[in-house]
């Protein structure tokens with residue numbers, strides 16, 4: 001099983017945890033980054049566990065915009081470490097924090113455009129945070145810039161927008177919420193099987209049946225079990241398909 005979106009730099013005692021993930025059938029995780037220090041940290045972790053960790057570097061959109069100096073340094077980092085990076089992310093547009101941030105949405109769109117250019121220059125896929133009405137805005141931007149590979153993580157969008165994302169051939173992931181939340185179950189049903197990924201967005205805490213559990217890739221098995229009944233496929237089929245899709249999206253074997 002592959003966790004297609006996790007914030008690994010926010011975990012403690014990672015060596016021990018990775019051992020147990022591995023023993024429980026987790027083969028890889030796509031580790032995303034939130035800012036420049038987080039990007040360095042993700043790459044550091046990738047060096048320590050090159051088989052398990054696939055690194056993405058980026059600036060999370062629900063935070064204040066990084067300084068131009070940080071962005072320049074980050075661009076250099078992408079250039080130097082290109083071979084150890086599988087994607088640009090987590091990038092996207094703010095939604096939940098938009099009223100608490102001091103920059104306008106237009107400024108975030110400009111910044112996102114520059115990250116997408118970097119992804120394009122280096123032929124890297126993008127790990128996207130683009131939810132609710134921002135999904136459509138980001139989708140238009142991807143199409144305008146002819147971005148070939150993108151992953152809409154934990155997507156929340158209307159069925160109309162979901163259909164457009166699917167038609168464009170982009171990937172979409174579901175989280176443990178698909179086990180207990182109707183909104184996510186309806187979304188999962190509508191995602192074409194060959195574009196579906198699974199993720200935890202750990203260490204984000206879930207409610208429902210996961211209320212007392214720490215979020216880790218160990219929750220993926222529950223996601224697969226639920227997807228199997230939602231999509232009327234065997235557990236093995238869901239497992240195989242989501243593995244293939246993640247590798248296809250982030251280009252690794």
Ligand SMILES: [Zn+2]
Nearest residue numbers: 005032090201
């Ligand atoms: Zn995330």
